[in-house]
Amino acid sequence: MNTNFPDIPASPKTTFSARPVTLRINGNPVELNVLPWVSLLDALREYAGLTGTKKGCDHGQCGACTVLCDGERILSCLTLAVMKEGSEITTIEGVAQDGELHPLQKAFIEHDAFQCGYCTPGQICSAIGLLREGKAETRDEVKELMSGNLCRCGANTNIIDAIMDVKNLSAHE
Amino acid sequence: MTLIPSIGQPVSRLEGYQKVTGAAKYAGEYKAPGMLYGYVVNSTVTKGKITRFDTAKAMSLPGVVEVFSHLNRPSVGKFSLQYADMDAPPGSPFRPLQDDEIIYNGQPIGLVVAETFELARYAATLVEVEYATEFFQTDIRPNVNSARSPKIGMATMLKPPPPKPKGDFQKAYDASFAKSEGEFYHSTEHHNPLELFATTTIYEGDGKLTIYDKTQGTVNSQLYVANIFGLKYKNVRVIAPYVGGAFGSALRPQYQLFMSVMAALELKRSVVVTLDRSQMFTFGHRPQTIQTTQFGADADGKVNALHHAAIGETSRFEDYTEVVVNWAHMIYPAENTLMQYKLVELDVFSPLDMRAPGGATGMHPIETTMDDLAYKLKIDPLHLRLINYSENDASLNRPYSSKELMQCYLQGAEKFGWDKRDPEPRSMRHGNKLVGYGMATGIWEANSLPARAEMILTKEGKLQVNSAVTDIGTGTLTVMTQVAADELGLPMEDVIFSYGDSKKPFAPIQGGSFTVSTIGSAIKAAAGSLRKKLFKKAASMKNGMLKGLELEDVVFKNGRIELKTDPLTFVTYQDIIAENNNEPIKALKFSVPNVLKLKKYSRATHSAAFVEVEVDEELGVINVTRAVTAVAAGKIINPKTARSQILGGMVWGISKAIREETITDHRLGKYMNQNLGEYHIPVHADIHELDVIFVEENDDIVNALGTKGVGEIGLVAMPPAIANAIFHATGKRINHLPIHLNDLL
Known part of the structure; x- marks a missing residue:
């Protein structure tokens, strides 16, 4: 992990310096020393050593970098780490509790809702956020509100099956 | 209780846990002490010559280590043939940073290497390039x-x-x-697998490299690197346990592999090069x-x-x-x-x-x-x-x-x-x-294609199966485990399939719908050889129940060799290993399709x-x-x-x-x-x-x-x-x- 960064001359007059940022990641306070231009995604992957969150485009177009920030799903590639001082970030590494997989993680395995697995962390984090939002009721609504998460392997129907399973299960509880 | 055969069962992916918890690591996700980040500079014109490639501004940034281009590219891989991989069509393969010629839009023309990703990316924007452009054609219709x-x-x-x-x-x-x-x-x-193409080259010293590459063929990348950089094959190890989609795009080594290895060898440090999404449109x-x-x-x-x-x-x-x-x-x-x-x-x-x-x-x-x-x-x-x-x-x-x-x-x-x-x-x-x-x-x-597979019955009674093949998300790990389990009559839990590593027995590139048939046939061949060895040992056991019998008389199931006509006459694999002084028993086989028959x-x-x-x-x-x-x-x-x-x-x-x-x-x-x-x-x-x-x-x-x-x-x-x-x-x-x-x- 990198801890010492050179200052970056942004222009002849200004210089960027690394500064400490404290995030709560998966329940633990983590202090990172990052320059202001470091995205939350890169802070997680390159500075906090949490590579479960994926980079598919770095432009907010694919959803692979989706994490939960204070319970809401966000695109970590479109967020700077320094903007999230004090926020509670949940990444895919923090979704299972005490070694017990989240129902969505189990449903993804059962429904074969992934092939290469690269979009999977983003799909699962996005689905957790979606279920928490409580906006999507029907299968069509779930499909629509999951459409920010691309899957190139074409596991779409299995992904939606897995989410609907968990959604129906929690509705019956 | 008789074991149900694994083949035909709708088994969930064995690597599912790793993939849903974020534990699965892809090519650009490995770290090494002092690792550097490379960012590629691409041509903005379609055809012509580079007339100026000015790195002064980029190099002036503290933390930028080197900017590679045709001007300072190490003198390696002089011959076109050295770049030919297993999937190379007739012709002369592309050679990154070879000279000042631009032959297509988006061609990689430089690599900025810096202490951090952000710095490398920023410095890449400061490289100044001028071109003398030439006439080109990109539309097939006229x-x-x-x-x-x-x-x-x-x-x-x-x-x-x-x-x-x-x-x-x-x-x-x-x-x-x-x-x-x-x-x-x-x-x-364009294929656009969701994982960006990336290569992490771990610089081990003594001419040795460990390379995590996004590839559909670990051996293909290994040969490519060794041939171009003049390294011994055994000193180049390519590992790819998880591949974030490929769909053909990783059948050939792509330029980030060359860039990462070149920089690691020149700078004597580990280097990761990850392409961005727009660069995913700059190769096949x-x-x-x-x-x-x-x-x-x-x-x-x-x-x-x-x-x-x-x-x-x-x-x-x-x-x-x-x-x-x-x-x-x-x-x-x-x-x-x-x-x-x-x-x-x-x-x-x-x-x-x-x-x-x-x-x-x-x-x-x-x-x-x-x-x-x-x-x-x-x-x-x-x-x-x-x-x-x-x-x-x-x-x-x-x-x-x-x-x-x-x-x-x-x-x-x-x-x-x-x-x-x-x-x-x-x-x-x-x-x-x-x-x-x-x-x-x-x-x-x-x-199907020729391939090699190795099978080892370990002293713990587990079946270790080895192949250099990748699993690009198709389910190779799971399916090959099923095939191997049935061959020896073991439950899948007792089979360990190790793959995605050029050190393992030879596998061709993964594609064309031929992987199950190719690697499956190699596993079947290795299993046949292993069964013979196990039986030979069992039949020679002094007080063994199978003494004096022929291979045709027995079946391999339930973790033991049984007499076909009487399942209560048997020798367990554990007994065989014990008889072998608690040493594992191995079989390595090369399988080749029967061309004359086919x-x-x-x-x-x-x-x-x-x-x-x-x-x-x-x-x-x-x-x-x-x-x-x-x-x-x-x-x-x-x-x-x-x-x-x-x-x-x-x-x-x-x-x-x-x-x-x-x-x-x-x-x-x-x-x-x-x-x-x-x-x-x-x-x-x-x-x-x-x-x-x-x-x-x-x-x-x-x-x-x-x-x-x-x-x-x-x-x-x-x-x-x-x-x-x-x-x-x-x-x-x-x-x-x-x-x-x-x-x-």
Whole structure:
């Protein structure tokens, strides 16, 4: 992990310096020393050593970098780490509790809702956020509100099956 | 209790836990002390020479370590041949940073290496480049007059040229009762796996490298690196346990591998190079292709004349070819045929196999022409296929090793409800939407290649299986574990399949739907050898129950060797290991397809796709609301992962038919939609009911497992089935892909 960064001359007059940022990641306070231009995604992957969150485009177009920030799903590639001082970030590494997989993680395995697995962390984090939002009721609504998460392997129907399973299960509880 | 065989069970992916918890690590996710980050600089012009490459500003930033370009590139890999990989077409492979020549837009021309990713990316914007530009051509359509026959080379062995003409096509076509002809075009497409191409080179010292590469062939990358940089093969280890999708894009080593290794060797530090999404459009692609068809039939619907011609794009430096025009005659036994395939050289990077290369391209014209012919004959499109059904491959005058396409047609039609179709275009409606039903045939080759596999019965009684093969998300780990478990009669929990590592026994590149058959056959061969060794040991045990028996008398099941006629007469594997002084027992085998036997048969998977579309009459919006694909692909080892392969292929078919294309501005020679916002692939809201049927197909010729592969067959029939459904819905025959809403207004 990198801890010492050179200052970056942004222009002849200004210089960027690394500064400490404290995030709560998966329940633990983590202090990172990052320059202001470091995205939350890169802070997680390159500075906090949490590579479960994926980079598919770095432009907010694919959803692979989706994490939960204070319970809401966000695109970590479109967020700077320094903007999230004090926020509670949940990444895919923090979704299972005490070694017990989240129902969505189990449903993804059962429904074969992934092939290469690269979009999977983003799909699962996005689905957790979606279920928490409580906006999507029907299968069509779930499909629509999951459409920010691309899957190139074409596991779409299995992904939606897995989410609907968990959604129906929690509705019956 | 008798163990249930693993083959045929819908087992969930064994690496599922790693993939849903974020523990699965991909090529760009490994760290090493003092690791540097590389960022590639790409050409912004299409053809010409670099006249100035100024790195002063970039190098002045503290933390920037080096900027590589043609000016300071280490003197390695002087000969073109050193860059030839297992999938290299005839020609002279691309050599990164070789000289000042620009031969395509987006060509990598520099690598900035810095202490952090952000710094490398920023510094790359400060590199100043000037060019002397030259005239270029990137559009195939105005250049068809320069089309020529492809060169022959090693890669041609897996990609046979068109079959020789048969009969007198023109005469037969002119005399046909019904004729259909069309001209077809599809634009460039890019694979766009979701994982960005990345290579992490760990600099070990002493000329040794450990490389985490995004690849479909660990050995392929290993040989490529060793050949170019003059390293010993054994000192180059390429590891790729997880590959975030590839679809053909990682069949050849891509330039980030060269860049990462070059920088690591020069700087004597570990270096990771990850491409960005726009750079994912700067290497191989599915080539833009122009096709023409002319099919003729007699009054009974029997096809008697087939002509299919294709002109594909290639680069100026390699002759990339596809099997585009060979399929029609493999399916329909016409007496008169003429098939032609040519290439046009353009100022682009070499095209590269992309899921169902050639098949996905060729089946669209073939099956939409058949659909049009059905309308001209006033015969149901499915019925026309049945009229022209053949058990043999007429193009090569030989039988199929197995062919259950008839069952695909029948079971698919039944499940879909094809009989509810009113043949009249624009006759079916759902509210304000026009509804169309379309169908098409699919075919893909069932190949296998030579490979090696190792099997070790460990002292703990576990079965260790080793292969260099990758698992690109297809389910190789799970399926190979199933095959190995059954071979030795063990539960899957007792089998450890180790893969994705060039140190393991040789495996070819993973693609073309040949991996299960190739690696599965190698495992079967190694298992046969291991069983012999185990039995020999068991039969020689002093007080063993199997003493004096023959191999034919026993079976290997339930973790022991049992007498066929009396399961209570047995020796356990643990006892055998104990007899072997608690040492593991190993078998290593090389398996080669039986070419002499195989050449008497054509080997192929088949499919029938049935599709329902809804088209908004006022807005032209197209939705594929329902699709059924029935597949005959021999033995299905794992119905769960195989179904996912077919579903994935179907989604790719929908994408090819109505979504994805790379758009080129031919005035600039540049791709204009190099991002996932503008390169459209289906989102969840675009994908509706998809159904898969595997029809039973037994094949004891194709290989020892009876498998045929399922990676491409789900794709090939979908684009024509969708185009045919759109015709049925709207009465409009659109022959270019993708079909856009404005085509229907």
